Amino acid sequence: MPAPDTSAHAAAPPLRLIAAGGTFDKRYDPVAGQLTFGHSHLEAIVRRARLDGGVTVDVQMQIDSLDMDDDHRQQLLAACRGAPEPAIVIVHGTDTMVDTARVLGAAALPATIVLTGAMVPYDIEGSDALFNLGHAIGCARSLPPGVYVAMQGCAFAWDRVRKNRALGRFEAIAPGSDRAGPTA
Amino acid sequence: MPAPDTSAHAAAPPLRLIAAGGTFDKRYDPVAGQLTFGHSHLEAIVRRARLDGGVTVDVQMQIDSLDMDDDHRQQLLAACRGAPEPAIVIVHGTDTMVDTARVLGAAALPATIVLTGAMVPYDIEGSDALFNLGHAIGCARSLPPGVYVAMQGCAFAWDRVRKNRALGRFEAIAPGSDRAGPTA
Amino acid sequence: MPAPDTSAHAAAPPLRLIAAGGTFDKRYDPVAGQLTFGHSHLEAIVRRARLDGGVTVDVQMQIDSLDMDDDHRQQLLAACRGAPEPAIVIVHGTDTMVDTARVLGAAALPATIVLTGAMVPYDIEGSDALFNLGHAIGCARSLPPGVYVAMQGCAFAWDRVRKNRALGRFEAIAPGSDRAGPTA
Amino acid sequence: MPAPDTSAHAAAPPLRLIAAGGTFDKRYDPVAGQLTFGHSHLEAIVRRARLDGGVTVDVQMQIDSLDMDDDHRQQLLAACRGAPEPAIVIVHGTDTMVDTARVLGAAALPATIVLTGAMVPYDIEGSDALFNLGHAIGCARSLPPGVYVAMQGCAFAWDRVRKNRALGRFEAIAPGSDRAGPTA
Numbered sequence: 001m002p003a004p005d006t007s008a009h010a011a012a013p014p015l016r017l018i019a020a021g022g023t024f025d026k027r028y029d030p031v032a033g034q035l036t037f038g039h040s041h042l043e044a045i046v047r048r049a050r051l052d053g054g055v056t057v058d059v060q061m062q063i064d065s066l067d068m069d070d071d072h073r074q075q076l077l078a079a080c081r082g083a084p085e086p087a088i089v090i091v092h093g094t095d096t097m098v099d100t101a102r103v104l105g106a107a108a109l110p111a112t113i114v115l116t117g118a119m120v121p122y123d124i125e126g127s128d129a130l131f132n133l134g135h136a137i138g139c140a141r142s143l144p145p146g147v148y149v150a151m152q153g154c155a156f157a158w159d160r161v162r163k164n165r166a167l168g169r170f171e172a173i174a175p176g177s178d179r180a181g182p183t184a
Numbered sequence: 185m186p187a188p189d190t191s192a193h194a195a196a197p198p199l200r201l202i203a204a205g206g207t208f209d210k211r212y213d214p215v216a217g218q219l220t221f222g223h224s225h226l227e228a229i230v231r232r233a234r235l236d237g238g239v240t241v242d243v244q245m246q247i248d249s250l251d252m253d254d255d256h257r258q259q260l261l262a263a264c265r266g267a268p269e270p271a272i273v274i275v276h277g278t279d280t281m282v283d284t285a286r287v288l289g290a291a292a293l294p295a296t297i298v299l300t301g302a303m304v305p306y307d308i309e310g311s312d313a314l315f316n317l318g319h320a321i322g323c324a325r326s327l328p329p330g331v332y333v334a335m336q337g338c339a340f341a342w343d344r345v346r347k348n349r350a351l352g353r354f355e356a357i358a359p360g361s362d363r364a365g366p367t368a
Numbered sequence: 369m370p371a372p373d374t375s376a377h378a379a380a381p382p383l384r385l386i387a388a389g390g391t392f393d394k395r396y397d398p399v400a401g402q403l404t405f406g407h408s409h410l411e412a413i414v415r416r417a418r419l420d421g422g423v424t425v426d427v428q429m430q431i432d433s434l435d436m437d438d439d440h441r442q443q444l445l446a447a448c449r450g451a452p453e454p455a456i457v458i459v460h461g462t463d464t465m466v467d468t469a470r471v472l473g474a475a476a477l478p479a480t481i482v483l484t485g486a487m488v489p490y491d492i493e494g495s496d497a498l499f500n501l502g503h504a505i506g507c508a509r510s511l512p513p514g515v516y517v518a519m520q521g522c523a524f525a526w527d528r529v530r531k532n533r534a535l536g537r538f539e540a541i542a543p544g545s546d547r548a549g550p551t552a
Numbered sequence: 553m554p555a556p557d558t559s560a561h562a563a564a565p566p567l568r569l570i571a572a573g574g575t576f577d578k579r580y581d582p583v584a585g586q587l588t589f590g591h592s593h594l595e596a597i598v599r600r601a602r603l604d605g606g607v608t609v610d611v612q613m614q615i616d617s618l619d620m621d622d623d624h625r626q627q628l629l630a631a632c633r634g635a636p637e638p639a640i641v642i643v644h645g646t647d648t649m650v651d652t653a654r655v656l657g658a659a660a661l662p663a664t665i666v667l668t669g670a671m672v673p674y675d676i677e678g679s680d681a682l683f684n685l686g687h688a689i690g691c692a693r694s695l696p697p698g699v700y701v702a703m704q705g706c707a708f709a710w711d712r713v714r715k716n717r718a719l720g721r722f723e724a725i726a727p728g729s730d731r732a733g734p735t736a
Binding site: 031035119123126167 | 398463487491492494533
């Protein structure tokens, strides 16, 4: 019996999972009685999904994406620029995910960078978080270099997507068009 | 405000989800007191993951993959051959997933076909099913045509993978080598 | 084989489950991005717990108990007074559960009335809601007539309990003492 | 502000939770691909339900109740006889719960002993385990001394209950009648 081919690149390139907060990672605080941020779920999900070696979890921030300013986006850009991995997934709030994607996209880094998030927190019944993270990892390890927003089982190029807040969905737009979609 | 670009291909090609059973889809029967097969979870997951249009669920069978014979594999091959979608995910038992991948791989169909499954049923605490399906969909819509086994966040080419049953993990092998890995 | 004794009173008296809202019943709204009220979970729990006949679900309100005023408490008192069942469970927010218990307790109705709630909403990972409802039903069908607050596996008489908000716990007090416990 | 009345008996007598196995405590083994026994869930549930002090978890066995023989029942009887607590809950398989109840009931111990279990394992979506344990604890701390089977929100006296296996439900019978109900 031949030895297994342990070349990580055979099946999947090294991957960095960057936590930036957002609905995906929100937790319920029983004393305060509301959703807030604590420890990111990413480490627990890496075990649950039985991910192979070659995956690094990198918690950059735990904030609501409506509270994210340009400094936060520059921090995420620096984290991507400094990452040795060719595949990067960023878990991010959905409200300004498109804005961060544009900052990262304009930098034209050589990696495949995929932003994802969730409409329902990981801890809540019926959450889309686990699916979305799996999907984003599949995209990050398969798509050519570039920046993508991956939600609802679709990967959108960074300059061709907007969030329709009224519907709670992402939709494709023509490059250069207004990315502010309808609001609720 | 320009109209959204509703071309499905802009973000994600049409996708077929084929259910073949396996641990992923097993359900607990409270009267019999054991895990068995019933209704596939795929339709419910399509809603939970908020998948866009362009996704077709196709339940071919609900069986344990140890009970799968060549007729079942020919049925799955026929389902793939007849599918109009360029991206296909097959939810399959893990024990013989590699065998089915070899039947499909040898047929050299023009679609991207990704087999996935789960080590823990979808309904059970800590299941990897939702992650794996998301991952497989990301791969099926991103990788070039071919047949892949997608587990543990990795996509293995159909002729370069085996299941290590003793560890409950998939691992890469050199093409042409023995695909029977260690058993428990 | 003799016929089963189908007298409901043999094993459990008729039971009324009154929904008043509170953390127990809060749901996540993916578009608004916050916890809010919608359909009560009580009907779904009756099926999940396989409760026998003889259980009536009565949704009186779906509000945060901090928004509850004396009119709401009079409405709950009227619902209890009008209920034919000898056993009543009220699912209520924890913050003012003790206040409502005092209104109901002072009325000295002939039923066994048990207030319960949850520190974590039913839909959220690790919730105490299902346990608490089961516990409250066990108390309501077993304790002598009176009004009780049932939380943390304990049943407190209505005039001997306060919520310690700093700890997020209920604790026994001597009758007549100040029911305002420490706050967070 | 007066000191809280910390007398445990004020709200709830000391409680022993005895684990005997059964469907309630079964866990999925991903390598074997089936439900089996491992660590009991009772300690985790004590934390989840925020039970106060005064609760002791006592794991006597982790077996399927169809594999339980008279030695096992004598072991459970000895555990109850030796327990200092006036309230005891036994988590037991449902198939022979009634048989164990009869062994315990005939001993006429001075404690309130409540047997419960689950139709669906604690770890599986839609499980009744958490509800049933809460209910059993409410009964054990409220009912007069005796032996009871608590399922489906009902507490049955030990000599007035049988399991209807065809329906997967417990039902009341007249004392002295045949306890073997219909089978599936």
